[in-house]
Amino acid sequence: MKRPTIRDIARAAGVSPTAVSFALNGKNGISEATRERILNAANAMGWAPNPVARALSISRSHAVGLVIPRPKSAHSSERFFFHFMLGLQSTLAGADLGLMTHMSTSEDDELEAYRKWWAQRRVDGVFVLDPRQDDPRDSLLHDIGMPAVFVGDVQAHSGAVLAQDAGMMRVIAEHLRERGKTSWAYICGRTSKTHIRLRVEALTAYAQAHGVHLQVVAETEFTEHSGYIETNRLLASQVVPQALIFENEILALGGIQALADNDMKPGRDVFVVSCEDSAICRIVTPAISAIDRDPSTLGQHAAQVMIDMLEGATPYTLQEGVPHLIVRASSAGNRD
Amino acid sequence: MKRPTIRDIARAAGVSPTAVSFALNGKNGISEATRERILNAANAMGWAPNPVARALSISRSHAVGLVIPRPKSAHSSERFFFHFMLGLQSTLAGADLGLMTHMSTSEDDELEAYRKWWAQRRVDGVFVLDPRQDDPRDSLLHDIGMPAVFVGDVQAHSGAVLAQDAGMMRVIAEHLRERGKTSWAYICGRTSKTHIRLRVEALTAYAQAHGVHLQVVAETEFTEHSGYIETNRLLASQVVPQALIFENEILALGGIQALADNDMKPGRDVFVVSCEDSAICRIVTPAISAIDRDPSTLGQHAAQVMIDMLEGATPYTLQEGVPHLIVRASSAGNRD
DNA sequence: CTGAAAGCGCTTACAG
């Protein structure tokens, strides 16, 4: 009934606990024959390591942490979190690392969670979401010595994974140019966020290089209504855009509404593309073309950076691969 | 730099480690004066318990686990999981319990995760999602002695939290009757699932008690198309329903499409209500009335059952509170 | 190549 310990298997194999520990951990100083005998005994007795005891010895918990910040405002990001976690777990599993999660209610709560996890040696490192410039969390984690991987932006002291913002815009741009669209508008939210700034820059550069007329509408709310308003405004402007790129699907929804009110058919008269995908894009009529972000891959990358850091690598940064545009009815026509 | 241990604070307070342990854990056998001296010393030195060491001593990990089953098919449930976890954490935090998560790729993987967590003493108990009748997981967990709380159905050996299926239908029924609707249709999916059977029963009972004409359309796919087909069929039937209750928002979407094709206005000519809420219900035109499931509360309840079980209570079952109907345009008119 | 021993930080019978 009781689980076997290394003492038990030492007794069974007729060796010392030390030898067992060495054999089990693949250290040398054990003859091949002895090692085999020990491993057999361990298997026969169904031995599994007790990570708690191991953690107490070596001061490592074999778990990492993820705090999901400010869930009150995170409603639109549920899909992202879910698939990001999926990716994390799939590669953490390979390194036998568990994942602890915490949902924070405020930034203080988040910092407190890090301190507590670290003080209690509950986790060996953490993933940090929604980074911003000069993020205070980077300093805190560095000060207490806690390994961290930031998701979305580079930091001074921690590892990071980066989304492909420029690459994403390039994919959209190529799609539109391929379909003969030469006048675009990009309806993005506030450009204060790093990743949106990057997108604007990439799109602008592309447009200039290829003689495309581009209007950028910034400083909008992320609501259907503001997508509607801005689209109407664009349709009334001197150069009516042939393609509308929306920061997310909520804005795009408003845009489609505006097109309908102006008797324009999305996908025929004007192309519509969203930088963010969701069930809404699939279900709405017409379905909206959208970038498939694949947060799962981002999670896998983040996990890999963490694993390497825990094995002693200096913090480094990994780029997300080139994203993919799911072409739906809202931008499917007019190939020439 | 090094974290203080109970030895350190024992030395500082001039007592034995035993005394410190007793004082810190609020056991008696320590004079009030001594206890205070010890607590002061602990605070002054910034002592925090090392849960790993404690776990090794008392064989408890102070963490519980949640495995999210079969993520491949879980796309529609991301919102549920997210908010369920939110609820879990908010009450687990009060009991100082951490949460470990795992996403399983198959049922075998899930069972393996339980075994491993338990063998390694990583968690003290687990939450189990998507229960079905005679769930094999109940036996497994019982066999290995792992405390478990099932979410959605009662089990032979474990604790459980139950959704309010009957209550949900009653809320919808009252809303419809209040607005003068006396002929309804309920478009549900397969009735093989326990919770759908419960809903049908509750709705049927209510309709009979109040002289409402009710048609139940079962055995439909959970797709927009099948919502469309079934609604068209209902509109052509002898008794055209004045209100359509859809199992989820995807079916409802198809229903609204069918109404539009028949020149009927949802919310005026025919009421539409969905048993499942999501961004889609808010965003579509007209917005769809829907039950606000609040998976977060369900999570809080589940956590409470777990906490009690870990403190020695026999497994018990908790009912979710009465759900709330969010009334939107699709069923807002005709009050009389 | 191998074993006896101390230690990780806490808890808990057991003696005083």
Added chain:
DNA sequence: CTGAAAGCGCTTACAG
């Protein structure tokens, strides 16, 4: 009311 001691299961210098 209090302390010395053993133990949880593993790791790792240290001696042979």
